[in-house]
Amino acid sequence: MSSGTSGKPSSVATDLILQKVLAGMPPSQPTGTGESPAKIVGRVSAEISRSERWEHLKCRIGAFRDNYVISPGLYAFGEPGIDDDVLVSANYKLSFDALRRDLGGRNFWILVLDTKGINVWCAAGKGTFGTGELVTRIAEARLDGVVNHRRLILPQLGAVGVNAAEVRRRTGFRVRFGPVLASDIPAYVNAGYKKTKEMSIVRFSMLDRLVLTSMEINPAMKKYPLFAAGVLVLFGLQREGILFASAWNGGLPFLLLGLVAIVAGALITPVLLPFIPFRSFAIKGLLAGFIAVFLASLTPVIADSQDDVLLRVVTFLLFPAASSYIALQFTGSSTYTGMSGVKKELKIGMPLFIGTAAVSLLLLIIFKLSEWGII
Amino acid sequence: MKYLANVTTLEYDAEKCTGCGRCVEVCPHGVFVMEDQRVLITDRDRCMECGACALNCEFGAIAVDSGVGCAAAIINGMITGGEPTCGCDSDDNTGCCC
Known part of the structure; x- marks a missing residue:
């Protein structure tokens, strides 16, 4: 296998990491500094299935609003490579699926925190979407071995529970608080991680x-x-x-x-x-x-x-x-x-x-x- | 939409501000604006005391008594004598935020 990180389509890199992880082997892919095995929970796409749509409706009307969760950990969205951005999300499936839907056509890593199935803002208020949980998940996913960079994009409302300076001290990853809404992420990334004022204001529409x-x-x-x-x-x-x-x-x-x-x-x-x-x-x-x-x-x-x-x-x-x-x-x-x-x-x-x-x-x-x- | 006037516990010490802009980045109601490498408070009454700015200010320039602005949570806190918490993660759903 050739050394260096260039010349390889990101999808191939991801597939290799995924295959090795699924096979229980450490990825020998030259990904950053990582020599320890990366842990990727799964791969997701922007495609929301029909059964998921039905679940969303049931969740909205309260049938199981408090118990709609996905497993925490690192997910590959699309076919991300070692240079792609890492987004951090809650494990409330309604939030996670909104993120998937809004990111369509791009490649990202998504690090899902265990917020007990609660959305980002409320979980941040309770501290489950918090500094400690983020630091733990970064270590558990061996994120430093998956990506070459040290950047994280958090939902802005996660700032209620996450101390960016402390995350940097403890993990080396630099936190950027992105837009409030997942739908603004593509525009935010395109603009070189710059938020407009509109992107950072919480509204309360009818x-x-x-x-x-x-x-x-x-x-x-x-x-x-x-x-x-x-x-x-x-x-x-x-x-x-x-x-x-x-x-x-x-x-x-x-x-x-x-x-x-x-x-x-x-x-x-x-x-x-x-x-x-x-x-x-x-x-x-x-x-x-x-x-x-x-x-x-x-x-x-x-x-x-x-x-x-x-x-x-x-x-x-x-x-x-x-x-x-x-x-x-x-x-x-x-x-x-x-x-x-x-x-x-x-x-x-x-x-x-x-x-x-x-x-x-x-x-x-x-x-x-x-x-x-x-x- | 603005909530009650003159109730927020938000305190800002301009002397300690280094103009890093974190508070502008995290405030969900645009309370802070950057001007000449320093942060200014625009409208205190827009503050909802979420605490994101104070938590993320590395220089201790911001203090706020943060908590949930939720009646059910505060009533819960009054009854149990503890911190105001939503009932969202228990079986007893109070109809609160989450």
């Missing part, structure tokens, strides 16, 4: 927000049966026992208003986020909830219950507050809310939420007592 509403609607709907049971018992409870007819007839407006609050807080507020006045998510949710409850109260099925002043007060207290509380949860999905701000909202909001719930319960008890003719 479509982004709409997709994320499932993360708000699902948990809210999980709690809904408990709320519904409470409403049915409250309205069904008569001196004679629990009557089904009065549970249903009396409870129906509140059951619907509960759904209205969820729609207002978990769907309308997130989707219309920048168009609802005020910066506070709790106030946005309160406004959306109040308008939604008002509109709902005009429908015949709910309007009937509004004859009772106590029920009317509870309607306009409890459900806008519920919408506000649910909307506040969307801070977890948002891309621009900081901890100090959310803490401030909670500090002011929580006593109000709890107070509103307590007052509403008290009013409902008074309503029941007067219904029974006790007061």
